[in-house]
Amino acid sequence: MGRFPVVWILLVFVLLSTWVSDLKISRGLSDHTVASYLSDIKLLLKFLQFYREETITIEDVAVIDHRDVRSWILWRRNKGDTPKSIVRGLAALKCFLKWCICDGVIKQSDVLKFKNPKIQKSLPRPVAIEDINDLMTSVEDVKKTDWIVKRDEALFVLIYSVGLRISEAINLKRSDFTNSSGFLPIYGKGGKARSVPLIDRVSNIINTYLVSSIFNSSEYLFVNRFGDRLSASAVQKLLKIIRRRLGLSETVTPHALRHSCATHLMESSGDIRSIQELLGHSSISSTQIYTHVAQKYISDIYDKCHPLSNKLQKKVE
Numbered sequence: 651m652g653r654f655p656v657v658w659i660l661l662v663f664v665l666l667s668t669w670v671s672d673l674k675i676s677r678g679l680s681d682h683t684v685a686s687y688l689s690d691i692k693l694l695l696k697f698l699q700f701y702r703e704e705t706i707t708i709e710d711v712a713v714i715d716h717r718d719v720r721s722w723i724l725w726r727r728n729k730g731d732t733p734k735s736i737v738r739g740l741a742a743l744k745c746f747l748k749w750c751i752c753d754g755v756i757k758q759s760d761v762l763k764f765k766n767p768k769i770q771k772s773l774p775r776p777v778a779i780e781d782i783n784d785l786m787t788s789v790e791d792v793k794k795t796d797w798i799v800k801r802d803e804a805l806f807v808l809i810y811s812v813g814l815r816i817s818e819a820i821n822l823k824r825s826d827f828t829n830s831s832g833f834l835p836i837y838g839k840g841g842k843a844r845s846v847p848l849i850d851r852v853s854n855i856i857n858t859y860l861v862s863s864i865f866n867s868s869e870y871l872f873v874n875r876f877g878d879r880l881s882a883s884a885v886q887k888l889l890k891i892i893r894r895r896l897g898l899s900e901t902v903t904p905h906a907l908r909h910s911c912a913t914h915l916m917e918s919s920g921d922i923r924s925i926q927e928l929l930g931h932s933s934i935s936s937t938q939i940y941t942h943v944a945q946k947y948i949s950d951i952y953d954k955c956h957p958l959s960n961k962l963q964k965k966v967e
Contacts, residue, residue, distance in 0.1 A: 813911035
C-alpha cells in the first residue's frame with residue numbers, strides 16, 4: 651500500500667467521479683445533494699490521510715471500520731460541524747460504500763451497520779405574516795430597477811404561496827407558468843413531479859413581472875439582469891439585506907418562507923395530507939412536524955394577545 655501514490659490518487663479521483671455521475675443519472679439526486687455528498691467524502695479522505703499519516707488508497711476505503719468512523723465524527727465535532735452535517739456525512743459514506751460494493755470495488759463493509767448519532771430535531775421557524783408583508787414591500791428599498799423589483803416580489807410571493815424550495819422556484823420555465831392553467835408543474839427532489847395551485851393574486855403578480863421584464867424570450871421564469879437563470883445565492887443575498895434592514899431574525903431565509911406557508915396552512919386548515927402534497931413530501935412524517943410548529947405558533951400568539959395573558963397585562967401596566 652502506498653507504493654504508487656500518484657496512480658492511486660488518480661484511481662480514487664476516477665472512482666469518485668464515476669460515483670458522482672451515477673448519483674445524478676441513476677438516482678436522480680439534486681446537484682446540491684451530490685455536491686454535499688462529494689464534499690463529505692473528500693473531507694473523510696482528508697481526515698484519514700491526516701489520521702493515518704499516509705497516502706489514502708482504494709484499499710484504505712475498503713477497510714474503513716467503526717473506529718475510523720467514530721474518530722471522524724469526533725474530529726468533525728471538535729472542529730464545530732453541526733450534528734445534522736455529521737449525520738449527512740455518514741449517509742454520504744454509506745451511500746459511497748454501497749455503490750463500491752455494487753460496482754465490485756469492495757466486497758463488503760461493516761460501516762453500513764454503523765448507527766447514526768442521534769440529533770435533536772429543531773422545529774422550523776415560521777415568519778410572522780406581518781413580517782412577510784413587510785418583506786414583500788421592502789424589495790423596492792433595495793432594488794431600483796422596476797422589472798427587477800417586480801421579479802423579486804413575484805418570486806417571494808410564489809415561494810410563500812405554495813411552499814416552494816428555492817431551487818424549485820428558480821428552475822421554473824416561463825412556459826411552465828404560461829401553460830399552467832391554474833396549476834404550476836414543479837419538479838422537486840429526485841426529479842419528483844407535482845402540481846401546485848396558483849391563486850389569482852399570485853398569477854397577477856407574476857404576470858405583472860413578465861410584462862415589465864426586458865427578457866421576454868428567456869427560457870426561465872426568473873432571470874437576472876443578463877437574462878440568465880436567477881441564482882439561489884442572489885436570492886439569499888437579497889433576503890439577507892432585507893431582513894437586516896427590517897431587523898428580522900437571521901432565520902428569515904427563502905426556505906423559511908416555505909416553512910411559513912406550511913405552518914400558516916396547518917394553522918388555518920389542519921389538512922396535513924393536502925399540505926404533504928403541496929410541499930412534495932414523500933412521507934407524511936416529514937409534514938407532521940408542522941402540526942407541532944402550528945401549535946407552538948398559536949400558543950405564542952395566544953400568550954401575547956389574549957387579555958388574560960401576563961405579558962399583555964404587563965404592557966398595559
